[in-house]
Amino acid sequence: MNDDIKRKILALLDQHRIMTVATLRPDGWPQATTVGYVNEGLTLYFLCGLDSQKANNLARDNRLSLTIDDDTADLMAITGLSMAAHAQAVTDRAEAEKVLRMLPLKYPEAKPLPMKMPEPDEVRIFRVTPAVISVLDYTQGFGHTDLVTC
Numbered sequence: 001m002n003d004d005i006k007r008k009i010l011a012l013l014d015q016h017r018i019m020t021v022a023t024l025r026p027d028g029w030p031q032a033t034t035v036g037y038v039n040e041g042l043t044l045y046f047l048c049g050l051d052s053q054k055a056n057n058l059a060r061d062n063r064l065s066l067t068i069d070d071d072t073a074d075l076m077a078i079t080g081l082s083m084a085a086h087a088q089a090v091t092d093r094a095e096a097e098k099v100l101r102m103l104p105l106k107y108p109e110a111k112p113l114p115m116k117m118p119e120p121d122e123v124r125i126f127r128v129t130p131a132v133i134s135v136l137d138y139t140q141g142f143g144h145t146d147l148v149t150c
Helices: 003-015 053-060 093-106
Strands: 018-024 030-036 038-040 043-048 063-069 079-089 124-137 145-149
Touching (some): 003 124, 003 145, 018 043, 018 053, 030 043, 043 093, 063 124
Antiparallel strands (some): 018 030, 038 043, 043 124, 063 079, 079 124, 124 145
């Protein structure tokens, strides 16, 4: 991966905070869900309920696909990311606590939460490691993508 494309990926990750993740249900159907995320470089983190469908799906098969983008009125200004990735449950308490501290930083304009942040043992936190990243950038032409393997 060259430096220019990596900078573009990191900029897109840093300017967004919501992604759609798709996991595989037991019956083989994909399940897409919107979640908040934080990232350290190309590593993404999200959390969900301990026994959520996402957590159960990923316990069976850790592959996931995700998209990160936003809505724009200008068709030729569409940019975004899609990834094929692997998700691993975070089991190290220090790493989990770090992720939980990072989450509110993605929302600097938000009012304080009406409840306390969950403790690491109250949620399932996943570390997402990309395998393939598709960088969508219509400013370079309709449907233009750069495909990067990690």
